[in-house]
Amino acid sequence: MFSDRFDQLVQALRILPSVGPKSAQRMALHLIMKNREGAIGLAHALTEATNYIHECSICHSLTEDEVCNICLSTERDEQLLCVVESPADVMAIEQSGSFRGKYHVLGGHLSPLDGIGPDEIGIPHLVHRLSDGKVQEVILATNATVEGQATAHYLVEATKHLPVQMTRIAQGVPQGGELEYVDSHTLSQAVHNRMRMK
Amino acid sequence: MFSDRFDQLVQALRILPSVGPKSAQRMALHLIMKNREGAIGLAHALTEATNYIHECSICHSLTEDEVCNICLSTERDEQLLCVVESPADVMAIEQSGSFRGKYHVLGGHLSPLDGIGPDEIGIPHLVHRLSDGKVQEVILATNATVEGQATAHYLVEATKHLPVQMTRIAQGVPQGGELEYVDSHTLSQAVHNRMRMK
Incomplete structure (x- = not known):
């Protein structure tokens, strides 16, 4: 719309999950008009994260080191x-x-x-x-x-x-779930896997 | 959570409009796990856009040049x-x-x-x-x-x-608007500004 680089930014923002063309446009305008410093910070954070974050060699979760904190924890x-x-x-x-x-x-x-x-x-x-x-x-x-x-x-x-x-892990009715709104497959499994209380 | 740079990326994503902590986390994971190339492209687009896009000297809209395309157009x-x-x-x-x-x-x-x-x-x-x-x-x-x-x-x-x-610009009932759902201020203005049809 305004310039090639603006359109490229809108396109680049669309890779984010659940960001459509309208949201991407709104985000690009917000960054350019109201938060350039934030945009520069975001560019830096993206570069750093893609350069340094990789799989943990033991558990395959994410880490910046050879082995992640959880695997290392004693x-x-x-x-x-x-x-x-x-x-x-x-x-x-x-x-x-x-x-x-x-x-x-x-x-x-x-x-x-x-x-x-x-x-x-x-x-x-x-x-x-x-x-x-x-x-x-x-x-x-x-x-x-x-x-x-x-x-x-x-x-x-x-x-x-x-x-x-x-x-x-247990499968059944989620916390706060009202039976009326729980799907029948979940409900039949919840009845089948019922737990003894007394 | 996984590492400092991951947390920094989540924080940086939160500057985007209507992106809360949960969405930012989901976006960061998506970028790191599924679209690193897109993340690098987004970082580049952000840097380019913040470096080159500025106000048009005539109309104050956005442009990469001294004067925007619309102002230049004959x-x-x-x-x-x-x-x-x-x-x-x-x-x-x-x-x-x-x-x-x-x-x-x-x-x-x-x-x-x-x-x-x-x-x-x-x-x-x-x-x-x-x-x-x-x-x-x-x-x-x-x-x-x-x-x-x-x-x-x-x-x-x-x-x-x-x-x-x-x-x-005209003010009144928006296209497709059902009177039942239009606020009373808009409706009273629409009646006041009624247009002759015959």
Whole structure:
């Protein structure tokens, strides 16, 4: 609209998730008109982050070092390993404050139609990690989607020969969920997996 | 969360309009995990845009050159001048395709409580621009807010001594608007400003 570089900025902003053409335009105008300093800071932060952030060599979460803080920590329970699909899941579980063990990030889920098999999400590497006997329990925290469930089941099979306990995060009605609005699949699973209270 | 640079990127993304902490986190993860190339491109576009985009010396819209394309254009009607509050308004009117004259961007509206008077939004400069007699009609397209209306009225007063026609963009029920949902102030104004059809 105003100039080539303005249009290029609008286009570049559209790579952000859930930013459409209108929002991108509004963002570009906001940056140019009201916060150039912020725009320069954002450019710097993007460059730094892309240059320095990479996978942790142990758990495959994100870090700036060879090994991430969680893997290095001596205060976390090494006998407990939580398997998740992505670093976003590590973040979600950490923010819930409900877990003090270590993580393993698969980097995806099994999806044979897309050519993603056990090798592509490093399952042999995970099985190898479990084979030294340090980990006593693996919490399977893949998503509660069809693919996430399949990946969890595959992992149970793949670790059958190891003396490690495999658990799955609970599935049921979410906190604050009103039964009226919960989908019937979730509800039937919640009834099926009911817990004894007395 | 993962590292200092990750947190800095999340913070930097929060300067974008309507991006809260959760969205910023999601954006940062998306960029780092799925689109590093896009992130590098965005950093470049931000740097270029902040370095090269500035105000047009005539109309105060945005340009990379001394004078913007619209001011330079010989195909646009020089006798028609549209006064708007910001470059975003120029963009909106251009996208509506309803105007083929030239623009003047005030860069704000009168707001005495915030210390923004006629000088701060360059009204003397605009009056000077109109005084050479080239412009026959000024379309006041400031926002239909209290400040925008006040600014429009002030401009009418400030140009009283000039032989230029001043018009205000129409105010009324928006296209597709159902009367049931239109606020009563808009509706009373729409009745007051009714147009003869026969």
